[in-house]
Amino acid sequence: MLSTVSPMTVTRSSLEEMLETIKRRDEQPKDIVPALPVRPISKARLPSARRSLPVDFKIGDSATPTATLVTPKYLITTLKEKEGKKRDRHLNKENNDLGFQCDGDFGSNKITKVKVFPLHESPPCATNEESWQNDYSDLYATHSTSPSVTDESTSGGNVNCVLNKEFQVWCQLSNGQWKSGKIESASIEDSLVMLSDGSVVTVPRGNILPANPDYLEGNDDLIRLSFLNEPSVLHNLQTRYYDDQIYTKAGRILVAINPFNDVHFHENEFRTRKKLMYPLVHAIAESTFNEMMRGEENQSIILSGQSGAGKTKTASIVIEYLASLGGHNDMQHKLLQANLILEAFGNAKTFMNHNSSRFGKLIEIHFNSTGEICGAQIETLLLEKSRVAHLSKGERSYHIFYQLCSGAPSHLKEKFNLKSSREFDYLKQSGCLTIDAVDDAQKFHTLVEALDVVQISREDQENAFAMLSAILWLGNISFQIIDSENHVEVIADEAVASASKLLGCDVHDLMLLLSTHHIQAGNNSVTQKLSSEQAIGMRNTLAKSIYASLFDWLLERINMSLKIDQQKAWRSISIVDIYGFESFQRNSFEQFCINYANERLQQYFKRHIFKLEQEEYNREGIDWTRVDFNDNQECLNLFEQKPYGLLLLLDEESKSVHATDLTLVNKLKHHLSSNPCFKGEKDGFFSVLHYAGEVLYGKSGFLEKNIDSMHSAAIQLLSSCTYELPQLFASNLLKPSQMHMSPLLSLGATGFQKQSVGMKFKDQLFKLLQQLETTKPHFICCIKPNNKQLPNMFEKDLVLQQLRSSGVLEVVKISRSGYPTQMTHQQFARRYGLLRLDHETSQKPLSLSVAILDQFNIHPDTYQVGYTKLFFRSGQVATLEDARNRMLQGIVKVQKCIRGHLARCHFLELAKRITSVQCKRDDLILYYIHFLPSAV
Numbered sequence: 028m029l030s031t032v033s034p035m036t037v038t039r040s041s042l043e044e045m046l047e048t049i050k051r052r053d054e055q056p057k058d059i060v061p062a063l064p065v066r067p068i069s070k071a072r073l074p075s076a077r078r079s080l081p082v083d084f085k086i087g088d089s090a091t092p093t094a095t096l097v098t099p100k101y102l103i104t105t106l107k108e109k110e111g112k113k114r115d116r117h118l119n120k121e122n123n124d125l126g127f128q129c130d131g132d133f134g135s136n137k138i139t140k141v142k143v144f145p146l147h148e149s150p151p152c153a154t155n156e157e158s159w160q161n162d163y164s165d166l167y168a169t170h171s172t173s174p175s176v177t178d179e180s181t182s183g184g185n186v187n188c189v190l191n192k193e194f195q196v197w198c199q200l201s202n203g204q205w206k207s208g209k210i211e212s213a214s215i216e217d218s219l220v221m222l223s224d225g226s227v228v229t230v231p232r233g234n235i236l237p238a239n240p241d242y243l244e245g246n247d248d249l250i251r252l253s254f255l256n257e258p259s260v261l262h263n264l265q266t267r268y269y270d271d272q273i274y275t276k277a278g279r280i281l282v283a284i285n286p287f288n289d290v291h292f293h294e295n296e297f298r299t300r301k302k303l304m305y306p307l308v309h310a311i312a313e314s315t316f317n318e319m320m321r322g323e324e325n326q327s328i329i330l331s332g333q334s335g336a337g338k339t340k341t342a343s344i345v346i347e348y349l350a351s352l353g354g355h356n357d358m359q360h361k362l363l364q365a366n367l368i369l370e371a372f373g374n375a376k377t378f379m380n381h382n383s384s385r386f387g388k389l390i391e392i393h394f395n396s397t398g399e400i401c402g403a404q405i406e407t408l409l410l411e412k413s414r415v416a417h418l419s420k421g422e423r424s425y426h427i428f429y430q431l432c433s434g435a436p437s438h439l440k441e442k443f444n445l446k447s448s449r450e451f452d453y454l455k456q457s458g459c460l461t462i463d464a465v466d467d468a469q470k471f472h473t474l475v476e477a478l479d480v481v482q483i484s485r486e487d488q489e490n491a492f493a494m495l496s497a498i499l500w501l502g503n504i505s506f507q508i509i510d511s512e513n514h515v516e517v518i519a520d521e522a523v524a525s526a527s528k529l530l531g532c533d534v535h536d537l538m539l540l541l542s543t544h545h546i547q548a549g550n551n552s553v554t555q556k557l558s559s560e561q562a563i564g565m566r567n568t569l570a571k572s573i574y575a576s577l578f579d580w581l582l583e584r585i586n587m588s589l590k591i592d593q594q595k596a597w598r599s600i601s602i603v604d605i606y607g608f609e610s611f612q613r614n615s616f617e618q619f620c621i622n623y624a625n626e627r628l629q630q631y632f633k634r635h636i637f638k639l640e641q642e643e644y645n646r647e648g649i650d651w652t653r654v655d656f657n658d659n660q661e662c663l664n665l666f667e668q669k670p671y672g673l674l675l676l677l678d679e680e681s682k683s684v685h686a687t688d689l690t691l692v693n694k695l696k697h698h699l700s701s702n703p704c705f706k707g708e709k710d711g712f713f714s715v716l717h718y719a720g721e722v723l724y725g726k727s728g729f730l731e732k733n734i735d736s737m738h739s740a741a742i743q744l745l746s747s748c749t750y751e752l753p754q755l756f757a758s759n760l761l762k763p764s765q766m767h768m769s770p771l772l773s774l775g776a777t778g779f780q781k782q783s784v785g786m787k788f789k790d791q792l793f794k795l796l797q798q799l800e801t802t803k804p805h806f807i808c809c810i811k812p813n814n815k816q817l818p819n820m821f822e823k824d825l826v827l828q829q830l831r832s833s834g835v836l837e838v839v840k841i842s843r844s845g846y847p848t849q850m851t852h853q854q855f856a857r858r859y860g861l862l863r864l865d866h867e868t869s870q871k872p873l874s875l876s877v878a879i880l881d882q883f884n885i886h887p888d889t890y891q892v893g894y895t896k897l898f899f900r901s902g903q904v905a906t907l908e909d910a911r912n913r914m915l916q917g918i919v920k921v922q923k924c925i926r927g928h929l930a931r932c933h934f935l936e937l938a939k940r941i942t943s944v945q946c947k948r949d950d951l952i953l954y955y956i957h958f959l960p961s962a963v
């Protein structure tokens with residue numbers, strides 16, 4: 028049978044070898060352990076991603092006969108002529124200089140370790156227009172005769188190559204900056220390099236890295252670069268950034284650099300301009316959608332990056348595009364509006380980002396089998412509720428407060444006694460009430476429209492606004508000290524009157540709650556006055572709890588409105604956008620949780636991209652070069668280990684009556700000092716070495732925030748309110764799911780306490796990750812080009828640090844030699860079997876797959892055959908998909924013709940019969956006309 032598969036093939040392909048081995052294995056007696064199939068020969072393998080200059084490279088003269096390189100200058104002119112297009116570069120000579128420190132090739136290999144790409148190695152991947160073969164045959168003019176260029180595998184990495192003296196390089200100057208230049212001459216130890224500004228410097232050989240030829244500059248996929256050292260990758264991203272090309276592929280992931288530049292389009296150019304601006308992000312959304320439609324798996328798109336890197340904005344672009352792919356129905360509109368509502372209630376201005384998400388979210392969009400959206404479900408991760416009561420200088424509380432104060436219509440302002448934001452203590456404490464170029468009043472109107480779209484009635488909207496106003500007035504409640512022991516009572520003023528009115532509770536009950544404390548002693552209840560600190564704490568806890576409950580209520584209402592039609596739901600795409608990694612001078616419990624979540628997500632990313640992928644290659648027995656990566660397991664152990672991980676120790680200390688933030692840090696130091704990611708610091712601080720850098724944590728109420736206790740009397744007050752919402756909040760706070768028995772933690776009379784915040788957060792995070800495990804992930808790595816949130820500013824150190832910590836550089840390496848598209852033999856045969864006209868159902872899936880691959884001349888370099896799966900380099904299945912689509916279209920056309928023909932025949936037959944019936948009827952009438960009267 029095999030010979031019929033490929034009669035044209037003269038030499039045996041790796042597939043044939045594979046098939047024969049499998050056949051031999053199947054033919055063996057059953058009691059013998061089957062031999063593993065022989066791996067396909069390494070024709071299909073890619074070169075190692077490590078390619079740079081050899082240890083002992085010499086700079087030759089252009090007259091040197093061996094391995095003469097065509098100069099980059101020559102390449103630039105010829106290829107640019109070929110392309111016939113001029114790239115408008117914003118980079119001046121200064122921009123060509125990379126003012127950052129880097130470790131060389133992927134941060135690890137100095138020039139002494141790197142090698143030149145051997146000439147006869149296979150191309151890393153078949154690129155669209157310019158193949159690698161072309162790149163290198165141009166570069167090495169006399170490659171076929173060059174004795175000095177040897178295969179990496181045979182030379183043990185010690186490639187001996189002579190280079191043209193005008194070779195373009197990056198050289199690191201004594202101040203640590205990398206600058207581009209051309210080699211003028213070189214000795215064994217030093218090279219004379221002419222920099223792009225015309226100056227000539229002498230650089231030690233170890234400080235030189237090869238640069239990519241100019242025509243590769245600004246390539247939209249990093250894996251197509253000849254050299255993947257840090258200065259080259261960074262330069263490519265920088266070039267694209269200044270060309271307004273903010274998206275760049277890095278193999279399987281998409282790198283998105285925040286332009287900090289909101290472009291406003293004219294209505295009718297909106298669609299086309301957007302298409303032009305976001306081609307790659309649309310492409311990732313589309314390919315995710317297509318994979319969902321053709322595969323059997325749910326998909327997910329995971330956005331990562333530091334705070335302000337552009338995750339939420341990119342997620343919105345993705346959602347918008349998916350919504351447009353999923354048909355223009357009501358659900359699509361609701362989904363987009365839901366996003367807007369959550370932004371108003373869950374985002375705030377921080378140091379890092381004017382619109383920072385203070386909660387994590389997973390949006391699961393469900394599609395029916397024809398690809399239409401048929402519902403969605405939004406799940407959130409812990410909202411940073413401390414922001415309601417405490418703000419750092421220059422930051423803002425949640426957008427909704429400012430929007431309400433400036434945008435609410437006058438009748439609502441009157442009803443809720445709403446004033447300007449500067450009148451409310453919770454808002455004015457940070458000295459920042461507005462955001463440049465943001466119109467809060469206008470945003471309020473947009474929000475109301477969005478609330479209408481998700482079917483939250485005007486009455487419910489007003490109830491929600493009343494709760495927000497109550498929170499603002501709670502913040503204005505003040506206390507006066509009444510004795511020498513700092514005990515207080517509430518000042519009966521407008522603030523407490525307004526708050527109680529808006530909540531619908533008795534003003535005296537509220538005043539009592541905020542100034543007294545009941546202690547149960549046996550059968551007796553003793554009432555104690557609160558100190559000023561305790562009273563303020565009680566007030567803030569109440570305000571924060573109302574806000575968090577309101578947020579949950581809103582989410583529930585949104586989810587009700589997006590309710591999935593279970594009858595139609597088929598597959599889903601989940602979009603994960605959590606708060607980005609944060610690091611300030613001193614960091615509190617919020618950053619502790621946020622950074623822990625990022626650490627987990629980072630591990631998920633690395634597990635998928637590196638670990639699982641490589642394990643899969645090994646399991647499937649394909650030929651493959653291992654790529655090492657930095658694992659963050661150590662840091663996760665620090666957080667999660669039992670019994671002495673950060674989270675458990677924090678919980679344990681929270682239960683102790685005498686614990687303080689200082690005792691907590693001492694305890695941490697005692698148990699965790701052996702972990703290399705932990706460092707105990709002075710004065711009640713500790714630092715954690717995260718994947719994205721070291722962060723200093725401590726003090727600022729770690730224990731209090733972890734306990735997040737709500738006094739039972741406060742819950743009672745809420746349940747006694749006359750309005751529906753506070754009553755609902757109280758009953759939710761008392762739900763068994765929120766509680767676990769813990770008498771030690773009890774502050775109130777109820778004797779139980781909410782699950783600690785840290786543990787609840789961990790549970791939520793694990794649930795989210797479990798959900799992701801059931802999907803095929805796609806990753807978008809967002810990068811912040813500067814900390815000033817300004818357009819056209821590319822801070823190289825900052826970008827490089829993010830590239831390193833996010834693992835982008837390693838991803839490029841793995842993608843270059845990896846196989847992103849994978850299908851089982853059965854899946855492949857099922858999907859593309861129709862392309863074989865001689866397809867027999869009895870044919871084995873692998874033989875059928877081989878026949879198809881052969882029929883379409885899929886180059887053996889671009890795929891490998893595993894024991895159960897076929898592995899393809901990126902973009903290789905496109906040819907088959909195209910052929911399949913054309914075939915299906917052809918089939919539909921044939922069906923159309925035949926169906927049309929049959930319908931026409933049927934119609935003619937019917938018409939004939941009708942005519943015949945009509946004729947008979949007319950004959951009958953004539954008969955009656957002529958003969959019946961005479962008969963009568």
Ligand SMILES: Nc1ncnc2c1ncn2[C@@H]1O[C@H](COP(=O)(O)OP(=O)(O)OP(=O)(O)O)[C@@H](O)[C@H]1O
Nearest residue numbers: 288334335336337338339340380382383384606607
């Ligand atoms: N593609 C883009 N086009 C225009 N502006 C953008 C883009 N991406 C981000 N921005 C700008 O950068 C700001 C920060 O982006 P975004 O809020 O998405 O960051 P983030 O990574 O979600 O941050 P956080 O983790 O703090 O929520 C946005 O408010 C927007 O002004």
